[in-house]
Amino acid sequence: AQSVSQHNHHVILSEAASLELGCNYSYGGTVNLFWYVQYPGQHLQLLLKYFSGDPLVKGIKGFEAEFIKSKFSFNLRKPSVQWSDTAEYFCAVTTTAGNKLTFGGGTRVLVKP
Amino acid sequence: DAGVIQSPRHEVTEMGQEVTLRCKPISGHDYLFWYRQTMMRGLELLIYFNNNVPIDDSGMPEDRFSAKMPNASFSTLKIQPSEPRDSAVYFCASTTGNSYNSPLHFGNGTRLTVT
Numbered sequence: 588a589q590s591v592s593q594h595n596h597h598v599i600l601s602e603a604a605s606l607e608l609g610c611n612y613s614y615g616g617t618v619n620l621f622w623y624v625q626y627p628g629q630h631l632q633l634l635l636k637y638f639s640g641d642p643l644v645k646g647i648k649g650f651e652a653e654f655i656k657s658k659f660s661f662n663l664r665k666p667s668v669q670w671s672d673t674a675e676y677f678c679a680v681t682t683t684a685g686n687k688l689t690f691g692g693g694t695r696v697l698v699k700p
Numbered sequence: 701d702a703g704v705i706q707s708p709r710h711e712v713t714e715m716g717q718e719v720t721l722r723c724k725p726i727s728g729h730d731y732l733f734w735y736r737q738t739m740m741r742g743l744e745l746l747i748y749f750n751n752n753v754p755i756d757d758s759g760m761p762e763d764r765f766s767a768k769m770p771n772a773s774f775s776t777l778k779i780q781p782s783e784p785r786d787s788a789v790y791f792c793a794s795t796t797g798n799s800y801n802s803p804l805h806f807g808n809g810t811r812l813t814v815t
Contacts, residue, residue: 621803623804629808630791630806630807630808630809631743631791631793631804631806632806633803633804636803677742677743687745687748687756688733688745688804689745690735690742690743690745691742692742693742693743
């Protein structure tokens with residue numbers, strides 16, 4: 588079965604700082620990768636996804652993620668964060684072995700104004 | 701589109717009581733998922749349905765939990781009897797087609813507190 592690891596549980600940074608959140612998955616076959624965001628008090632929303640093609644994918648609100656197959660990683664980045672990026676970020680993966688979307692443990696990001 | 705609709709938004713109940721959480725998926729979506737979110741365990745998949753049929757319920761914690769999907773527009777998650785450790789936010793999500801590559805659309809969740 589696949590699993591997803593997010594290295595940082597909490598990240599605190601100031602506005603305009605750069606953000607990078609780590610995500611690694613374990614599965615030997617073909618995967619689809621997702622980043623979801625959960626703003627305080629809200630439900631999860633899709634930030635971006637990777638299915639195939641260019642390993643650098645761009646999502647909403649200036650986020651991007653890079654799929655590095657050799658490292659089983661799909662790190663999320665944003666060059667300059669805003670206070671409104673305060674949220675919890677979840678990496679997730681599906682595989683051809685099933686239809687389940689498996690989530691990482693999440694990373695809480697707090698952006699100080 | 702109204703999105704995935706869950707009710708109630710908040711539920712407070714006493715230990716031992718039956719709790720029923722409800723979900724209306726997006727019209728046309730043929731996959732429905734129930735997730736539980738806690739601080740300790742994060743997001744856990746409890747069960748998912750395809751065309752109203754339960755496909756994988758391996759995440760259901762124990763026999764106290766049951767889920768049904770009597771039709772394409774309605775699903776319930778029932779806990780009987782409830783226990784304090786069931787306190788969590790329960791999310792319903794739906795998607796269309798092959799959920800392997802279709803993003804999930806989540807509801808706003810039901811925050812359950814069992815005292």
